[in-house]
Structure formats: structure tokens, C-alpha cells
Amino acid sequence: MRQRKIRPVYLNLFNIRFPLAAIASILHRIAGVLLIISLPFLIYLFDLSLHDADAFDKALAITRHPLICLYLYLLLWAISHHFVAGIRYFLVDLELISGKQASAVSATTVVVSGLLIPVIVFLGTVL
């Protein structure tokens, strides 16, 4: 109990080291929820695209609207992150990733590659 009194009373945010595995994990959840919430819109697009040729073009036109396009890139990030983070969980389950070092390195890889995939797709469509 006495120990508690000498702890620093200020809160230095830079001193709080949030483990990268925790960031990858919460992003995995956020991405999952985002994808679930987007299901009705995605099913709507899927439905429209299979009606006939005109509806297919209409669905494509919708995806080209700047705001929708931005939103779809967000969803692309979500599914990329969810996918890579999921593979990491498989490796953790199989005990191929264990220990602090491997956890941090793999979590960084997950966060970075999740962000990289939409960027690569964007560059691929622009160039």
C-alpha cells in the first residue's frame, strides 16, 4: 500500500507504451465491425451488379463516386487488415509466433501490410 503513494502523479502519454499487438488486435475488431456494418450496402451493390448489363454499369458508376470510392478504400483496408491479422492469429494459435519480440514484429507487419494493400491497389489503378 505504501508503494502506491510514490508513483508519479503526472500522466506522460509518451511514457505509456501501448503494445503493438494490442493495436493490431483492436484494429482487427474495428475492421470486423466496419465490414459487418457495411454488409447491407455491399449486398445491395452485389444484387444490382447481377440484375442486367445496365444495372451492372450503374453499380460500377456508384463505386466511382468519390465519397463511395473513399469508403470502399476504407473497406479494402478493413478486409486487408482483418485478413493479415487473422493469419497472425493462426500462427499464434499454432505457436509459431510466441514471445514479446515475435509478437511485436508480427503485429507491426500486420498493421503495415494492412495499410500497404489499399495503397498498392490505389497505385495500381492510377498508374
Next chain:
Amino acid sequence: MSRRVQGLRLWMWQRVSALYLALFLLYIVISILMLEQFDYPQWHAWISGPVNSIIIYIGFLMLFAHAWVGIRDVIMDYIHSIVLRSLTLMLAGLGFMVCLLWLSRVLIKAILT
């Protein structure tokens, strides 16, 4: 069946569906990239092919199994009020059922036309 065993079963479902969905996602991306042209006839033919439509339908079922276990975990972790929790779980379940029926209709219609 005890709660613990039920949890284990859900955990296993999450892994099985995740594996299927991961392979499914790769399959979709590669297949669509391999289409000569992304237009209505090719897209429609790809979706409604005999093998593909089965793979896709199983994919939808896996998607909803995966989404259900996932959202159930999230809701149970962050919503502590029993009333609110039951309500959101019910809403999610109902939403998923509507979405699955909708998707089934879309896929069956695509196969038949």
C-alpha cells in the same frame, strides 16, 4: 451442453470459417483478376457457374457464421447491460438472417437467369 463447451465450439467455428474465408478471398481476387474483361456477361457467368456458385454460397454461410461469432464477442465484451446486450444481439442476429436471405435470393436469381 455446458457454457464452456459451447464457447469452445464457437471458437472452433470461428477458426474453421476463418480458414475457409481466407482461401475464398484469395480465390475471388485471383479469379476476378483473371477475367479477360470485367463486364456484365463475364461477371454473371463467373458468379453463376456450377462450381463457383457452390463455393460462393458456402462462402456466404461461412461469412455469416464468422460474423456472428465475431460480433457476439464484441457485443459481450463492450455492452454490459443485460437488456442492451440482448437487444443488440437480437438485432444483429435478425440483421444477419435478413442479409443471408437477401444474398440467397440474389445468388439463386443469378443462377436461374
